[in-house]
Amino acid sequence: MAVYTEVSDEELDRFVAGYDIGAVLSCKGIAEGVENSNFLLHTERGNFILTLYEKRVDPNDLPFFLGLMEHLASRGLGCPLPVHDRAGATLGELAGRPAAIVTFLEGQWVRRPTARHCALLGEALARMHLAGGGFERRRPNALTMPSWRPLWERSAARADEVATGLSADVEAELAVLERDWPAEGALPFGVVHADLFPDNVFFLGDRLSGLIDFYFACDDMFAYDVAVCLNSWCFEQDLSFNLTKGRALLAAYEAVRPFEPAEVAALPLLARGAALRFLLTRLYDWLNVPPGALVRPKDPLEYHRKLRFHRAVDDASGYGWSPR
Amino acid sequence: MAVYTEVSDEELDRFVAGYDIGAVLSCKGIAEGVENSNFLLHTERGNFILTLYEKRVDPNDLPFFLGLMEHLASRGLGCPLPVHDRAGATLGELAGRPAAIVTFLEGQWVRRPTARHCALLGEALARMHLAGGGFERRRPNALTMPSWRPLWERSAARADEVATGLSADVEAELAVLERDWPAEGALPFGVVHADLFPDNVFFLGDRLSGLIDFYFACDDMFAYDVAVCLNSWCFEQDLSFNLTKGRALLAAYEAVRPFEPAEVAALPLLARGAALRFLLTRLYDWLNVPPGALVRPKDPLEYHRKLRFHRAVDDASGYGWSPR
Numbered sequence: 001m002a003v004y005t006e007v008s009d010e011e012l013d014r015f016v017a018g019y020d021i022g023a024v025l026s027c028k029g030i031a032e033g034v035e036n037s038n039f040l041l042h043t044e045r046g047n048f049i050l051t052l053y054e055k056r057v058d059p060n061d062l063p064f065f066l067g068l069m070e071h072l073a074s075r076g077l078g079c080p081l082p083v084h085d086r087a088g089a090t091l092g093e094l095a096g097r098p099a100a101i102v103t104f105l106e107g108q109w110v111r112r113p114t115a116r117h118c119a120l121l122g123e124a125l126a127r128m129h130l131a132g133g134g135f136e137r138r139r140p141n142a143l144t145m146p147s148w149r150p151l152w153e154r155s156a157a158r159a160d161e162v163a164t165g166l167s168a169d170v171e172a173e174l175a176v177l178e179r180d181w182p183a184e185g186a187l188p189f190g191v192v193h194a195d196l197f198p199d200n201v202f203f204l205g206d207r208l209s210g211l212i213d214f215y216f217a218c219d220d221m222f223a224y225d226v227a228v229c230l231n232s233w234c235f236e237q238d239l240s241f242n243l244t245k246g247r248a249l250l251a252a253y254e255a256v257r258p259f260e261p262a263e264v265a266a267l268p269l270l271a272r273g274a275a276l277r278f279l280l281t282r283l284y285d286w287l288n289v290p291p292g293a294l295v296r297p298k299d300p301l302e303y304h305r306k307l308r309f310h311r312a313v314d315d316a317s318g319y320g321w322s323p324r
Numbered sequence: 325m326a327v328y329t330e331v332s333d334e335e336l337d338r339f340v341a342g343y344d345i346g347a348v349l350s351c352k353g354i355a356e357g358v359e360n361s362n363f364l365l366h367t368e369r370g371n372f373i374l375t376l377y378e379k380r381v382d383p384n385d386l387p388f389f390l391g392l393m394e395h396l397a398s399r400g401l402g403c404p405l406p407v408h409d410r411a412g413a414t415l416g417e418l419a420g421r422p423a424a425i426v427t428f429l430e431g432q433w434v435r436r437p438t439a440r441h442c443a444l445l446g447e448a449l450a451r452m453h454l455a456g457g458g459f460e461r462r463r464p465n466a467l468t469m470p471s472w473r474p475l476w477e478r479s480a481a482r483a484d485e486v487a488t489g490l491s492a493d494v495e496a497e498l499a500v501l502e503r504d505w506p507a508e509g510a511l512p513f514g515v516v517h518a519d520l521f522p523d524n525v526f527f528l529g530d531r532l533s534g535l536i537d538f539y540f541a542c543d544d545m546f547a548y549d550v551a552v553c554l555n556s557w558c559f560e561q562d563l564s565f566n567l568t569k570g571r572a573l574l575a576a577y578e579a580v581r582p583f584e585p586a587e588v589a590a591l592p593l594l595a596r597g598a599a600l601r602f603l604l605t606r607l608y609d610w611l612n613v614p615p616g617a618l619v620r621p622k623d624p625l626e627y628h629r630k631l632r633f634h635r636a637v638d639d640a641s642g643y644g645w646s647p648r
Contacts, residue, residue, distance in 0.1 A: 006435065008434075008435045008436065009432045009433075009434050009435065009527070012432070023529070024432065025430040025431070025528065026428075026429075026430050026432055026526075027432055028354050028355075028356060029354065029355035029356060030352050030353065030354065030355060030364075031352075031353035031354060031355040032352060032353060040352060040354075042371065047366065047371075104350075105350075106349040106350050107349070107350055108333045108336070108348065108350055108351055109333075110332075110333050111330065111332045112332065202350075203333070204349065205347065
């Protein structure tokens with residue numbers, strides 16, 4: 001739940017007057033999103049989302065994120081479209097923060113995705129990977145393999161406070177991933193979402209209406225994005241893996257963008273890496289809750305259990321994959 | 325910031341299908357309000373507010389609150405209008421909570437009210453007091469004078485942790501208020517809002533668009549409601565009292581519903597009572613922050629300073645009052 005920055009009505013009116021979207025009718029902070037402050041802005045021209053970028057986002061990355069949304073939307077992908085101000089810019093400043101207005105994407109995220117949702121997700125993810133082609137900006141993934149050890153070192157000393165044996169287990173896992181992680185160029189590479197959890201995917205009735213929150217998007221292996229989704233969509237509440245959901249996701253992805261054999265072979269390892277990435281960021285947040293925090297930290301052990309599942313997977317058939 | 329209860333999309337769709345407002349297009353938790361969970365619900369028929377009543381609200385009071393909003397709206401007061409479901413009810417159940425859908429009220433609350441805003445507020449408050457006439461339900465004020473001592477006793481032992489001398493000061497104040505508080509019937513009485521802080525009053529451009537959050541509304545002295553507003557609207561950030569704002573509020577109220585002389589005479593005492601009421605509830609919340617709380621408690625000492633100001637006020641001219 002997140003509104004970190006208060007915006008006065010005068011400031012807001014002045015900011016919105018810079019856009020051709022009519023006058024402000026209402027503006028309410030939204031209790032979702034943990035990185036930035038988001039407001040549902042209703043103007044004479046309709047509903048928009050106003051985002052104030054808080055300190056966890058590097059302002060230098062904003063042209064990548066906003067440009068990517070514009071690029072993807074222009075290729076027909078459902079996602080918020082940044083609104084240009086009267087001077088043509090999509091990035092402004094409000095209440096001392098970088099700020100942007102994007103179009104409102106209808107739909108709701110699903111708390112308990114079904115196999116049908118996983119199939120729609122797989123299709124949309126593949127379409128996003130294809131639609132990212134031709135986007136001219138580059139952004140390396142700041143949270144991929146080489147970053148994991150430095151991140152781990154900030155939590156290592158206290159990891160066993162969270163679970164006995166966690167420290168040794170992460171060390172062993174890191175050693176494997178550092179040894180076996182695919183070299184750059186070994187797998188198809190392009191713009192990935194990198195955080196496509198259920199709360200970033202909207203559905204409207206029977207269809208997927210779009211993807212949101214591109215603030216971890218970057219250049220990485222497409223199959224890594226698939227591995228993030230296997231982690232975040234295909235486990236049940238009790239952390240058992242639902243093979244039907246995995247199969248639905250992978251088959252629907254394949255139907256739009258066929259996997260290369262090397263991608264299929266790498267899936268278990270990529271799924272381990274994705275699980276470790278979320279384990280490590282959650283562990284750090286868990287151990288470093290700022291006083292007065294408005295956001296409950298997420299349980300890092302959820303991803304430890306998922307990681308252990310992936311270690312027991314021999315090949316992609318363990319996720320429901322079968323060649324066509 | 326408050327969304328205490330998660331609602332699944334299936335539950336929500338089923339709930340909304342009970343109303344004649346079209347299908348759900350989106351539903352986002354709002355980061356405002358501290359008592360209940362509020363969602364901005366967008367359906368095929370427009371924008372609505374969905375409220376889930378959490379444990380601090382007595383379900384037996386809900387017919388009063390919802391009925392009052394309907395009564396006031398029917399008398400032309402700007403406020404959310406409860407939507408009736410297909411069976412005619414305004415109160416339903418969702419995710420195990422009492423729940424209601426109300427119309428969306430356009431406008432924004434002002435972070436720094438000007439004298440002009442205070443005048444518009446005074447006028448709207450008087451109109452609300454008149455519009456409440458004829459409302460058939462009754463609800464005693466659960467947070468007026470007789471409740472203060474029991475509330476105080478739950479914090480008294482630890483009050484000096486918050487400020488040295490606070491305990492003795494509250495004791496002395498309570499003794500005065502218990503002795504001098506107006507007897508029932510001594511002052512004009514009716515339905516009051518009882519919590520009309522700036523975040524419960526919306527403005528749209530140059531006009532006041534309406535009042536929200538009637539969940540403390542009750543039967544009490546009209547002048548007590550005025551005293552709550554003097555406390556919450558007319559002090560500056562540095563807690564100095566702005567006489568121009570007080571004058572604007574009182575004069576605009578008077579123009580719609582003239583004060584009786586006894587109300588004017590009682591204003592300083594009622595203002596002390598209102599300040600003590602917010603001091604006591606804030607003090608209790610301050611000393612009893614639940615673990616994992618998502619809401620920062622408000623500073624009780626703000627109202628201690630306001631209370632001290634009121635003690636030095638001899639008569640209503642100290643708030644800017646002057647007879648016409």
